[in-house]
Amino acid sequence: MELFRVFKNKRFAAAVILLLLLNCVSFYITQQKNIENLGSNIKDYSDTFKVNADIFSLNDAEDLIIGKNNRFQILKGFSDTEKLKAENAEEYEYYAEDEVMMIKQNPLLYQEYKDGNYSYEELAAQADFYSHFAYQLEYQNNYQSYIDSIIENGKDLSSKKLFSDKNSYSYKSIQKSVEDFEKNKNIKLTLVNDLPVNAVLNYQISGFVLIMLCVFTAISFVSEKNVNLLINTCKSGRRMLKLKQMPILILFSFFLFLYSLYIRNTNITENL
Amino acid sequence: MKKFNKAVCAVLIIFIIFSFCSCSSNKIEVNLEQNADTYVENEDCQNYLNTFSSFAKVDDGYYFVNDSMLFYYDTKTYQAYPVCDKANCDHSDSKCKAYLSPMQFYPDLDVYYYDNALYLLGHEDNGASRQQVYMYQISLENFKQKKASYLFDGSGGISVVCMLHRGYIYFANNSGQMDETTATLCRVKLGDIEDNSVQVIYEYKGINANIANLSAYGNKVFFNTTSYSDIKGNGYECTLNYIDIHTLEAEQIPEIKNSHFAENNKVYYFKDENTVNYFDMNSNENDFFCNIDGPCYISADSNYIYFDNKQSISIGKADEKDRKIFVYDKNGKYVTEITPKNPTDDCYFGGDDIMIFKEIITGELIESDGAKGYYVLDKSQLTSPDKQFIDME
Numbered sequence: 325m326e327l328f329r330v331f332k333n334k335r336f337a338a339a340v341i342l343l344l345l346l347n348c349v350s351f352y353i354t355q356q357k358n359i360e361n362l363g364s365n366i367k368d369y370s371d372t373f374k375v376n377a378d379i380f381s382l383n384d385a386e387d388l389i390i391g392k393n394n395r396f397q398i399l400k401g402f403s404d405t406e407k408l409k410a411e412n413a414e415e416y417e418y419y420a421e422d423e424v425m426m427i428k429q430n431p432l433l434y435q436e437y438k439d440g441n442y443s444y445e446e447l448a449a450q451a452d453f454y455s456h457f458a459y460q461l462e463y464q465n466n467y468q469s470y471i472d473s474i475i476e477n478g479k480d481l482s483s484k485k486l487f488s489d490k491n492s493y494s495y496k497s498i499q500k501s502v503e504d505f506e507k508n509k510n511i512k513l514t515l516v517n518d519l520p521v522n523a524v525l526n527y528q529i530s531g532f533v534l535i536m537l538c539v540f541t542a543i544s545f546v547s548e549k550n551v552n553l554l555i556n557t558c559k560s561g562r563r564m565l566k567l568k569q570m571p572i573l574i575l576f577s578f579f580l581f582l583y584s585l586y587i588r589n590t591n592i593t594e595n596l
Numbered sequence: 597m598k599k600f601n602k603a604v605c606a607v608l609i610i611f612i613i614f615s616f617c618s619c620s621s622n623k624i625e626v627n628l629e630q631n632a633d634t635y636v637e638n639e640d641c642q643n644y645l646n647t648f649s650s651f652a653k654v655d656d657g658y659y660f661v662n663d664s665m666l667f668y669y670d671t672k673t674y675q676a677y678p679v680c681d682k683a684n685c686d687h688s689d690s691k692c693k694a695y696l697s698p699m700q701f702y703p704d705l706d707v708y709y710y711d712n713a714l715y716l717l718g719h720e721d722n723g724a725s726r727q728q729v730y731m732y733q734i735s736l737e738n739f740k741q742k743k744a745s746y747l748f749d750g751s752g753g754i755s756v757v758c759m760l761h762r763g764y765i766y767f768a769n770n771s772g773q774m775d776e777t778t779a780t781l782c783r784v785k786l787g788d789i790e791d792n793s794v795q796v797i798y799e800y801k802g803i804n805a806n807i808a809n810l811s812a813y814g815n816k817v818f819f820n821t822t823s824y825s826d827i828k829g830n831g832y833e834c835t836l837n838y839i840d841i842h843t844l845e846a847e848q849i850p851e852i853k854n855s856h857f858a859e860n861n862k863v864y865y866f867k868d869e870n871t872v873n874y875f876d877m878n879s880n881e882n883d884f885f886c887n888i889d890g891p892c893y894i895s896a897d898s899n900y901i902y903f904d905n906k907q908s909i910s911i912g913k914a915d916e917k918d919r920k921i922f923v924y925d926k927n928g929k930y931v932t933e934i935t936p937k938n939p940t941d942d943c944y945f946g947g948d949d950i951m952i953f954k955e956i957i958t959g960e961l962i963e964s965d966g967a968k969g970y971y972v973l974d975k976s977q978l979t980s981p982d983k984q985f986i987d988m989e
Contacts, residue, residue, distance in 0.1 A: 478683035485656065485670050487681050493738050494681035501683040 336544045340537060347533045354527060363448035372449040373519070380515050386461055389515075393454035398430050400451040402437045403444050457515065464513040471505050478502035534579075542573060624733065624744055624787035625711070626763030631842060633814045633861065638711050641761040641812040642947075643858070644895050649944035651952060652709035654736070658952070659714055660970075661707055666694045666714075666734070667967055669988055671949050676967035676988040679739060687966075693739065701732065708760035710786065712736045715744060715760055725751050730789070731758075731765050745784045746791050757819075760786070761812040762841060766797075768807035768819070774827050779805040781819060781839070797844050798837070803827055813858040815841050816877070820856075836865065838877075849875050851882055855907065857894035864901060866891045869913065872903070872928075886928040889914060895945035897975070900925055902951075904943045916940065921951075923978065932979055937971065950974055953985070 331337065359369045379385055405423045409416045427434045442450075463470075478498050481487050487494040524530075630639055645651050651660040658669045659679070665687065669676040678687045678694035685692050701718040708715040714734040719727040726749060733744040747756075748769050758767040764783045771777050781798035800807060802823025809820040816838045825831025836856055839846040849856075849863055851873065856865040861877040864885060872885040872894075885901075891911075892903035903922040908914040916939035923931040936943060936953050944952040950972040967988035977983050 474684045481681060481683060484675070484677060485672070486668050486677075486679065498681055498683055505684070 333544050336540060339540045343533050343536055343540075347530060350529050351524075351527055354529070355523060359449075362452050364445045364452065368443070368445045368449040369452075372446070372453050376453060377517070380517055385515060389454060389457045389461060392450075393458035395433065396447065396451040396454050398426065398433050399437050399442065400447045401426060402434060403442075403447050407444060453519075456519065460515060460518070464515060467511075467513050468509070471509050474505045475502050475509070478505070538577065624713075626786050628763045628785065630762045631815055635813065635859070636762070639762050641759050642709060643811040643813065644897055644945055644947055645952075646893070646895070646942070646944040647706060647757075647809070647811075649942075649952065650705070650707050651944055651946075652707045652714055653947045654709065658946075658950075659707060659709075659736075661696060661716070662967065662970075664696050664698055664701075665692070665966070666696055669967065669970075669972075671972075674972070674986050674988070676970070678966070681739075702754070705756075706758065708758075708765075710760050710763070715765075715786075717747070717754075717756070717758060719750065722749070727751065728791075729754060729756070729769075731760075731786070733786075743789050744786050746789050746793065747784065748782075748794065749791075757808055757810050759810040759812060759817070761817060764841070766810055766812070766817055768810070770806045770808075772804070772806075774804045774824070774829065776801070776803055777805045779807045779821065781807050781810075781817075798839055798846055802833075804829075809856070811856075811858060812841075814861070816858065817841055818856065818858050818863065836863070838863075851875070855891065855894050857896055857901070859896050864894050864896070869908070884928075886924055886930070888922055892922070893943075897946070897948045899948065900931060900978070902945055904945075906940075906943065909939070934973065934978075934983065937985060946972070946975075948975060 356366050359366050362369075379388060382388060402423075405416070405419055405426075408419065478501055482495055482498045482502075487498060489495055627639060630636060642653055645653065649660070650662070651658050657671050660667050660669065666679045667676050668679050678692065680687055680692050680694040682693055687694060689695070690697060696716065700720075701716050705717050708731075713736055715731050716734065717729060718732040719729050721727050729747045729750045730743045731745045731747060732741055734741050745765055747758075747765065747767055750769075755770045755772055756767055757770070758765065760766075763786055765786065766781065766783045768779060768781050770779060779800045779802075780796050781800075782794050782796050784794045798807075798819075800821045800823070802821075803826060804822075804824050806822045807819050808822060809818075811818045818836065818838045820834055820836055822832065822834045825833070836849045837846055838849065838858075849865075851865070851867055856863055858864075863875040863877065864872060865875065867873040867882075869890050870887055872888055872890070873882050874885045875882050888903050889905065889908065890903065891907045891913075892905045893907050895902045895904075901924045903924070905914055905918070905920055905922070909916055909919060919936060919939040919941075921934040921936070921943055923933060925931050934951070938955060938957050940956045942954040942956060944954065946952045953971050953973070955969045955971065970988040971985045972988065973983060973985055
């Protein structure tokens, strides 16, 4: 009942909607800035994304990604050098020899670049897209040996004098790490499009928005007017009201806690 | 009922406040009453290690800092490795547990040991140009770091001589000004992190007055005072003094020239460039010890006294090809000599187990790469004619 009263509160609903809208706008602006920092724009970036959306389901996805990554890195290299030549001729002198060498080694790609099939923004978007997944592929291919090396390192560490005391925190921590990584030993990784998830997880302002939501929820309880004012004057009525409000606060706090835990774990996993 | 509600509220508030508090305590147990005349292993300054070595001795090994990383060298297995227990760490970045950030520590300075913990000088920034200098503790039980003592307020670079002995940090923060200055020797108890805990125990006035070469043995702290007779840098004067850590009474040792080493109530020193004397702290008398082409850096372990002639090479009195570490027994009798791998290598001396060296070729340090460049001599081989160095890997 109390939950409905909170949700029916127009000011609360307006605040929530406004916060969510602000969150969306802020997310869009942040993404736009990130893409601009790469040298691209949001249109070319989303076009690249759309065109390549099904690349992961193809049988030869791995070869395709590696091939396209190599190709677009070289094309972007031509584009970068040309941009540098136009903007800072003095600095370009340092790279002129490298450019000649690159043209000699990739005459067809240079011709393709010269034909003007791609804009700089388009090349920046394609190069970033494929380099991200080429990196993911490399990580995926080395994953088993990475896990093996951690397990071996853990066993080696726990044999060293400093960490070999079975009652010590260090020894237990090493054993726990080995056990945890052993669980991942036979996991086969598959390439998926993680760019949207990454963008959301790396977007930090959403945590702030969630805290604001909690604050608004708490404030909506203390707007003790009208009938609540009357309830507050009765001894048992006030207690009942607070008892009803408590689970809602706990619920929101629980969501906030879960969210922060999720972000923390995601960061830890990314750092592994 | 009202009282009951108030009590419940009070309990809840206390519970919430305590739930935000850390469980660890900042208290550091120290034994300030220690008054043994001899070396006390867990509590005393490890003066047998070179002041600039960044090494600290523990049972069966040494901790040391190189390239902002804390390492452990196991003297049983002759293995050196970073102090990091993360199985998935390649010890190459700031996420490594062995990494000592230069934003917090002065990793080029010495490492000190007291009661199963390491101590390093560090700082906390207080505005753009001010910083508070602290001694930080790294527990050897769990390798957790915490502030151990407040030393002084600094501004960027510091010129400090420091030493840890019997629960106190002794330090002098020298100004370096060629003017009439006062050098102060201070001490602060381990665990005192308040800025009013520092105690001035000795003052020395003079032109560019400095306090240097801090060391300790038993109940005495030894230090040099240096100054000039005028602001042009003429008339350099250096005296060796000691102060009793319990009574804080200071005395001067006569005849001192160049380096010194104190142990077993004797202070060994170069009377002149080729004569080593010792000052007996019990009888307050000087006596002859041995003749060596000096001056040399002096150190000792339980069995021998060591004289490193790198000091005379650095002042141009000896040639690099004659670099030696001379070993004498406690009766002043020549035992042997050690020739390091390269004439300019640093010798950090060491405990009874090993002697530690760091390779330096043509005045340049070997590129920092873990423990690469360090090597040791097992002291059980000291009297052997075919001494073999062991590389730290």
